[in-house]
Amino acid sequence: MHVFKFGGKTLALDPITGTLLEVDDLAGEVLKLWHHLTPAEITAALSDRYSVCDLTEALSEVEELAAAGLLDAIMPPEPVPTDASVGQIKALCLHVAHDCNLRCRYCFAGTGDFGYERTIMDTATGRAAIDFLLRSSGPRRNLEVDFFGGEPLLNFPVVRDIVAYGEEQAAKLGKVIRFTLTTNATLLNDAVIEFLNDKQMAVVLSLDGREAVNDRMRPLADGAGSYSAVSQAVREFVERRSGKNYYVRGTYTAHNLDFATDVMHLYNLGLRELSIEPVVGGAGESYTLTQDHLAALCREYERLADFYLAKRDEGDPFNFFHFNMATYGGPCFGKRVSGCGAGCDYLAVTPAGDLYPCHQFVGQQEFAMGTVFAGVTAPSLVNEFSRANLYRKPECLRCFAKFFCSGGCHAHAYHSNGTILQPDALHCELQKKRIEIALGISAFRSVQ
Amino acid sequence: MNKHIKVIAPGTVKATAQKEACKECQTSCQSACKTSCTVGNQVCQNR
Ligand code: SF4
Numbered sequence: 382m383h384v385f386k387f388g389g390k391t392l393a394l395d396p397i398t399g400t401l402l403e404v405d406d407l408a409g410e411v412l413k414l415w416h417h418l419t420p421a422e423i424t425a426a427l428s429d430r431y432s433v434c435d436l437t438e439a440l441s442e443v444e445e446l447a448a449a450g451l452l453d454a455i456m457p458p459e460p461v462p463t464d465a466s467v468g469q470i471k472a473l474c475l476h477v478a479h480d481c482n483l484r485c486r487y488c489f490a491g492t493g494d495f496g497y498e499r500t501i502m503d504t505a506t507g508r509a510a511i512d513f514l515l516r517s518s519g520p521r522r523n524l525e526v527d528f529f530g531g532e533p534l535l536n537f538p539v540v541r542d543i544v545a546y547g548e549e550q551a552a553k554l555g556k557v558i559r560f561t562l563t564t565n566a567t568l569l570n571d572a573v574i575e576f577l578n579d580k581q582m583a584v585v586l587s588l589d590g591r592e593a594v595n596d597r598m599r600p601l602a603d604g605a606g607s608y609s610a611v612s613q614a615v616r617e618f619v620e621r622r623s624g625k626n627y628y629v630r631g632t633y634t635a636h637n638l639d640f641a642t643d644v645m646h647l648y649n650l651g652l653r654e655l656s657i658e659p660v661v662g663g664a665g666e667s668y669t670l671t672q673d674h675l676a677a678l679c680r681e682y683e684r685l686a687d688f689y690l691a692k693r694d695e696g697d698p699f700n701f702f703h704f705n706m707a708t709y710g711g712p713c714f715g716k717r718v719s720g721c722g723a724g725c726d727y728l729a730v731t732p733a734g735d736l737y738p739c740h741q742f743v744g745q746q747e748f749a750m751g752t753v754f755a756g757v758t759a760p761s762l763v764n765e766f767s768r769a770n771l772y773r774k775p776e777c778l779r780c781f782a783k784f785f786c787s788g789g790c791h792a793h794a795y796h797s798n799g800t801i802l803q804p805d806a807l808h809c810e811l812q813k814k815r816i817e818i819a820l821g822i823s824a825f826r827s828v829q
Numbered sequence: 830m831n832k833h834i835k836v837i838a839p840g841t842v843k844a845t846a847q848k849e850a851c852k853e854c855q856t857s858c859q860s861a862c863k864t865s866c867t868v869g870n871q872v873c874q875n876r
């Protein structure tokens with residue numbers, strides 16, 4: 382059992398069932414030992430600090446929960462995907478532009494070009510991607526296409542064409558494609574906004590928070606800051622869609638370890654759907670996050686949680702992506718075990734139509750998987766990714782957060798440790814902290 | 830109400846362990862490079 386503190390409460394999570402408990406100190410101590418020792422051994426281990434009478438009482442409460450199936454130490458057997466379902470694709474990340482008008486210093490895409498020439502996708506390739514998705518999706522009805530880049534709105538005419546074509550072709554097969562778009566917000570003009578609203582497309586808008594923080598990492602191509610234009614555009618855009626169906630996402634780096642202040646800044650701009658994420662990669666750069674930052678980052682998540690709960694209690698709440706978690710309900714076991722689906726359910730497509738396991742592997746030849754024209758030509762990679770679930774990751778099997786995290790990012794794992802099966806240690810620690818807070822928040826009902 | 834323990838949420842993780850995932854729910858990139866989300870945040874499309 383994982384026992385931790387949040388907001389003055391002591392909480393205990395049973396990692397395998399997902400049961401969340403609020404406990405006193407005694408029950409917390411008992412639960413830490415519960416899956417490892419017998420009741421008699423637990424009593425012996427704790428009898429120097431607690432009376433036998435209290436221990437017996439706490440143990441009987443724990444036994445009751447275990448008898449009701451709320452606590453369990455045994456992992457269910459690994460779900461093995463049927464052969465038919467391996468290689469069925471449900472989502473594509475379309476890199477419609479390997480080009481960008483910003484020059485973000487932390488960009489994993491090499492400021493948009495992914496280390497290649499700056500190129501954009503043509504209509505024929507975009508349509509071929511839709512055809513590929515539809516013919517590869519098997520019986521799945523709900524499909525997804527995310528327009529990504531670079532900056533996808535540098536290629537807006539093709540985005541518009543792909544959406545029209547995708548809707549038409551999907552409808553013929555009784556399927557639905559949900560389109561999303563990730564943008565730096567610099568190119569949101571009237572025509573674009575009308576189109577995105579008309580299609581009810583979920584939009585992710587990038588903005589890092591305070592002006593100085595944003596402009597240090599997100600300059601325009603000519604070196605000037607992007608904050609004033611972007612923050613204006615983001616606010617206008619959100620207003621024009623009545624505050625619905627968007628996310629503002631920022632990145633924090635070693636330069637703003639006080640990132641909760643950036644979330645507060647976004648909140649004060651009137652934005653209510655927020656996410657701020659640790660920068661990825663960039664080993665050895667001044668902005669790179671390392672283990673040395675971990676304690677400060679954990680404290681900062683706590684400060685953010687205080688702000689989150691305060692705003693909720695004041696009746697003007699906001700969503701913070703990482704603090705949303707269904708502790709009751711949530712997805713099925715298969716999903717909890719397999720996670721993102723990169724390389725099997727989900728593929729990325731370059732402007733030329735080349736396939737990769739996801740946007741973070743684009744351009745790495747050892748991960749080339751085929752093209753939208755020829756289909757997947759590297760079944761061994763599909764197999765490797767479809768089997769890379771929790772059960773194959775020793776670190777994850779030991780981790781309390783496994784069924785909420787589902788095994789982390791294959792790409793970070795590969796880039797940090799040379800294998801998709803060993804997650805990146807720093808990102809794991811941050812993930813675990815955020816999951817503790819998300820669980821903790823669910824233990825506090827709104828006072829409204 | 831127990832004296833030492835209060836159940837906040839009874840776990841349901843194992844309830845669906847026997848079924849194959851239908852894969853109709855939203856894809857969830859967990860990398861910080863996109864808007865990452867934990868699977869705990871996902872909604873089942875099949876209930
Ligand atoms: S936090 Fe790390 S170790 Fe834990 S489940 Fe996620 S990837 Fe695995």
Ligand code: SF4
Binds near residue numbers: 722727791792793860
């Ligand atoms: S491998 Fe990482 S970056 Fe790629 S889809 Fe999965 S979580 Fe996202």
